[in-house]
Amino acid sequence: xxxxxxxxxxxxxxxxxxxxxxxxxxxxxxxxxxxxxxxxxxxxxxxxxxxxxxxxxxxxxxxxxxxxxxxxxxxxxxxxxxxxxxxxxxxxxxxxxxxxxxxxxxxxxxxxxxxxxxxxxxxxxxxxxxxxxxxxxxxxxxxxxxxxxxxxxxxxxxxxxxxxxxxxxxxxxxxxxxxxxxxxxxxxxxxxxxxxxxxxxxxxxxxxxxxxxxxxxxxxxxxxxxxxxxxxxxxxxxxxxxxxxxxxxxxxxxxxxxxxxxxxxxxxxxxxxxxxxxxxxxxxxxxxxxxxxxxxxxxxxxxxxxxxx
Ligand code: GRG
Numbered sequence: 001x002x003x004x005x006x007x008x009x010x011x012x013x014x015x016x017x018x019x020x021x022x023x024x025x026x027x028x029x030x031x032x033x034x035x036x037x038x039x040x041x042x043x044x045x046x047x048x049x050x051x052x053x054x055x056x057x058x059x060x061x062x063x064x065x066x067x068x069x070x071x072x073x074x075x076x077x078x079x080x081x082x083x084x085x086x087x088x089x090x091x092x093x094x095x096x097x098x099x100x101x102x103x104x105x106x107x108x109x110x111x112x113x114x115x116x117x118x119x120x121x122x123x124x125x126x127x128x129x130x131x132x133x134x135x136x137x138x139x140x141x142x143x144x145x146x147x148x149x150x151x152x153x154x155x156x157x158x159x160x161x162x163x164x165x166x167x168x169x170x171x172x173x174x175x176x177x178x179x180x181x182x183x184x185x186x187x188x189x190x191x192x193x194x195x196x197x198x199x200x201x202x203x204x205x206x207x208x209x210x211x212x213x214x215x216x217x218x219x220x221x222x223x224x225x226x227x228x229x230x231x232x233x234x235x236x237x238x239x240x241x242x243x244x245x246x247x248x249x250x251x252x253x254x255x256x257x258x259x260x261x262x263x264x265x266x267x268x269x270x271x272x273x274x275x276x277x278x279x280x281x282x283x284x285x286x287x288x289x290x291x292x293x294x295x296x297x298x299x300x301x302x303x304x305x306x307x308x309x
Contacts, residue, residue: 008295009295013050016053020053020072023076028125035114036117036118039106039110040122043084048082048083050079052082055225062287063204063289070208073132078126080125081123084118084122088116094163098248103246127147130143130147134207146206149199158199159195162193162194169188169257189230190227197225202222220283221297224276228305232306232307235266236307236309237251277301284301
């Protein structure tokens with residue numbers, strides 16, 4: 001039974017990744033100015049798990065199986081935002097990374113100025129795609145709601161704010177009376193990584209016409225999955241290898257980051273992951289959707305926690 005579900009999940013992710021990547025290629029097919037678009041394509045069309053886009057599509061399909069097309073522009077917009085955040089995060093002024101998805105980082109290939117501008121252009125393109133293509137597929141009120149939540153997820157309330165907290169907490173973990181608590185770490189993680197993942201689950205469900213109580217459950221499910229995803233990321237930075245990760249492991253310790261695992265230790269972090277997985281499963285049950293509609297979301301949750309990269 002488990003093997004059968006795994007097999008289906010493999011097929012599901014591979015077919016949906018193909019769909020997402022084909023659409024992203026189309027959205028990125030312009031060439032003026034050539035170096036800008038090349039730099040944008042370099043970071044977007046370079047593999048990656050596509051977890052956020054998959055989550056958006058799977059949430060939409062859980063609510064309404066034929067909603068894949070309706071959610072696709074939003075799923076792609078999310079991947080564009082994710083790619084821009086990686087480009088900027090890798091810059092010397094932030095994490096200063098040379099390797100991403102097994103290839104030199106964007107600024108190593110195109111230079112820092114072009115990497116900054118490619119990120120800016122991807123961010124603008126994400127909204128353009130959501131609004132242009134979403135308009136043909138969803139009601140204006142729904143689309144407005146989705147655009148608003150997307151902006152909240154990525155700005156000072158969400159990803160950018162979380163990144164700034166991450167920087168502010170760097171180097172503090174060893175200091176006595178540093179004031180770092182579980183809720184400080186949770187806030188940082190839930191904004192830096194969790195907000196876009198939460199938006200991915202919520203937006204898919206919103207575009208597919210979920211009820212208010214289902215939307216609440218999808219939103220909370222996404223938030224918990226997002227936190228679990230980042231805790232796993234912190235663990236992989238310690239236990240993973242460059243070949244699997246496609247990026248340099250050990251960077252958190254080298255840059256004295258205040259990570260979840262540094263604060264709680266490996267064993268407790270793994271116990272917390274088990275607990276978060278249980279909470280997320282019970283939130284899915286709260287959607288009152290049939291079990292077979294929720295299988296992919298269960299598998300994505302499991303994948304987010306047990307992945308090797
Ligand atoms: C959004 C306006 C705006 C600015 C970005 C740089 C920055 C501000 C935020 C950093 C956010 C960041 C990079 C968080 C880390 C999230 C994370 C764990 C990324 C890795 O995601 P995966 O593993 O990557 O899904 P793949 O390669 O599989 O897509």
